[in-house]
Amino acid sequence: MKLTDSFYGRQIDKALRSAPVISTEDFPKLVLFSDCHRGCGTWNDSFLNNKTIYEAALGYYYEHGFTYVELGDGDELWENRKFSDIEEIHTDIFRLLDRFRKAGRLFMLWGNHDRIKSRTGFKSSSLPPCSQALIIRFPASASGTDDTRYNLIHGHQVDILNNQLWKAARWLVRYIWKPLELAGIKDPTSAARNYSKSRVLEERMSSWAEANNTHIVAGHTHRPALSPATGKWSYSNTGSCVHPDTITCIEIHDGKITLIKWAECADSNQYIHVCRYIISGPRDL
Template sequence: MSSQFRLDRAYKKAKVIPFDDDSKFILFSDCHRGDNSFADEFANNRNIYFHAMRYYLNEGFTYCELGDGDELWENLKFETILRTHKNVYELLQMFYADNRLEMIWGNHDMVYRDPKHVKKNLSSYFDHKTDQEVPLFPGIKYNEAIVLQHKNTEQEVFMLHGHQADFMNYTGWKINRFLVRVLWKPLQVIGISDPTSPAKNYKETIRIERRIKKWIANNNNLLTIIGHTHRPRFPEAGELALFNDGSCVHPRSITGIEIENGSITLIKWQIATTDDGILKIIRVPLEGPQNLSDFITE
């Protein structure tokens, strides 16, 4: 089964969401929420992420998480992650209650492709304070891919994690999970990086991007947004329309993609210092805004 076949299948089975120029979406991926150990890369940026998410909640954005939200290779149980980052999940609950939460599974949370696993682990949790089961995300569904379809222009925005173009992280994900859990997590604590990760392997990142670019070229330059490699990407109009929202585990910052007013923008949230020595979290546009219509191929 080739990467082109897997990408085709993800597109054909994608959840379709209509949108227009009044719609607002924020895309993050690769949060890798963990257990607050030295291996939990999300822990360093959780305050930045929480502040950014609260901003998007108040501004009426729909949150789309493009995979690897929960770090379920290094951690056996979601319950551990939930207890560690409870405030984050309470915020996600607010998006979900307002029908503004869309979730995609990646390789590190690939167990979520099984609806039974999702229902068992994410519908509710046991509250030790009240000794009762409390609703978390009852009825939530994870998708392999999502297509945003513009109501007027019918332009499509194809969103997925991107590991469909990475054989070992899609077909052989259980092998990689075993290696990460048993071997690389202990080594990561002392500073040795996992060489199986495309985020740490530049050559593998290039290969993955090349395969997805080939698929985009064969599909009328369909605007496609991925994560997986952790490398932010924002092409110029007229280039192959492969975007990447980056990750939430960059050193001291997180990156994402906003879709608003019919435009797309690559953004970064980071901690900045004011002249009087006050630390504050700020939003920094990196690329764009660029009209989505600029990527329509006739």
């Protein structure tokens, strides 16, 4: 284990220290999303492209009794200052989320882009209080094995610029990259757009999982992943809802974990539907 790994490991430990713990006995079907980056409906609202797909997926998960868990960056609050603007423009989406909330099936984590949700003064009529991390506990099976834990964080905890220096990062997004993005130039510091940076972050998180013999699921890199459970640890990533024409998520139920994508598809009569595809898995927890 490299020296820097222990530094980043401590950031993950810190995030998990106050994490709520939920059990699959109470929440047998879970779906994990992240990085929706819901915006203000302007053309740089990256979520807008996939809004219909997301809406269809949410409807499916609600009807099938899933609990919705969002691993941060659900709302784009760096480019936009007011959460109420996002809530207003995407009223239909927040109404769906509110149905999960009312059914007691909604858990929200905050990421670097929506860190202001961690403030005590943060109010929303449709969202529950947000946490930095969440732990899913799978009670020991009848065979007497130990409880399995899946540790959920956003992932910016292992990304210095987006964690300790998040105000500088937000400033860059708000005043430099957003205007450049409007001119067609992409933010080069974003993990979401930088392959080698994503790989470093993935390595930091998987090193932590390996060292602690446990499982981690994150977002932030926008790179969906479902690693095999090597011994008793694994690293998985929900991906994002802002891929060019796809959203990705992770389903956990019946002792299995599966990486899913939702996209538009046409049938033989040329009707367009929203379809659910398995990208990877299912594999045992």
